[in-house]
Amino acid sequence: MKLYDTVFYFISGHGKGWAFSSTDLIKKFDRQQIDNVLSDLVKAKKIRRVSRGIYDYPKYSDFLKKELNPDIEQVSRAYARKFNWRIEVSGDSALNILNLSTQIQAKYIYLSDGPNKSYKLFNDVVIEFKKSVLKDIGFKYKESSLIVQALKSLGKEHITNEIINKIKDQIDSKMYEKILNDTQTTTVWVYEIIKQICKDSNNE
Structure with a gap:
């Protein structure tokens, strides 16, 4: 298999x-x-x-x-791996990514243990990394971080069944x-709501 095909197979995997x-x-x-192959894959519109x-x-x-806009979570984590940063999505950005905010956001903010940096994507969306103390960094899955930050940003008193169902609709049941x-x-209160979000209706 040619290097071009091998690299694309790895990416598509x-x-x-x-x-x-x-x-x-x-x-x-x-x-x-890699640099040459990536350039060729871009020209071929494979990536x-x-x-x-x-x-x-x-x-x-x-x-x-048409092609959809880049996945902000995926792009942010690509930056984090590239620079060996640990990152945590901000509450407002988590709300936007989970479609719980009515505001169309042109800037997504992530907390990071790296320097203050911001990057503009090709569609003019900006991802900003702010040097901060990270409190909820220990999560293995991006879905976990998004849900926790969104719930904390909303506050316990503002969590409704509608919000629980909106989040549930966007999470693959395999991830529950x-x-x-x-x-x-x-x-504790956040975890109690997560238990409601991740309740498998097929097993009820």
């Missing part, structure tokens, strides 16, 4: 929407070769250059007949058990 940098590939491929040094394997909407195990150490 992560699934549609995956964002990455050459850092994610250097353990398997030579750096100089997309999201920002300088960051790419994604874009999702396509048959309904809209993983999220429940992942978030056991979070605030």
Whole structure:
């Protein structure tokens, strides 16, 4: 198999929407070769250059007949891996990513143990990393972090069945058990709501 095909096979194996940098590939491929192959894959429209040094394997909407915007969570985590930062999504950005906010956001804020940095994507969306003390960094899954930050941002008194169902609709049921195990150490009231979100209706 040619290097071009091998690299694309590796990228596509992560699934549609995956964002990455050459850092994610250097353990398997030579750096100089990677840069050339990535450039060729962009030209062939197999992958997309999201920002300088960051790419994604874009999702396509048959309904809209176009490629969807980059997955902000995926792009942010690609930056974190590239620079070896630990990151945590801010509450307001978590609300937006989970479609719990009515505001269209052009800037997404992540807390980070790295320096203050911001990056503009090709669609003019900005991802800003703010150096901060990270409180909820121990989660293994991005879904866990998103849910916890969104619930904390809303506050216990503002959690309704509608919000629980909105979050539930966006979480793959295969993730329920993983999220429940992942978030056991979070605030008690938050975990009680997560248990409602991750309740499998098929087993009720």
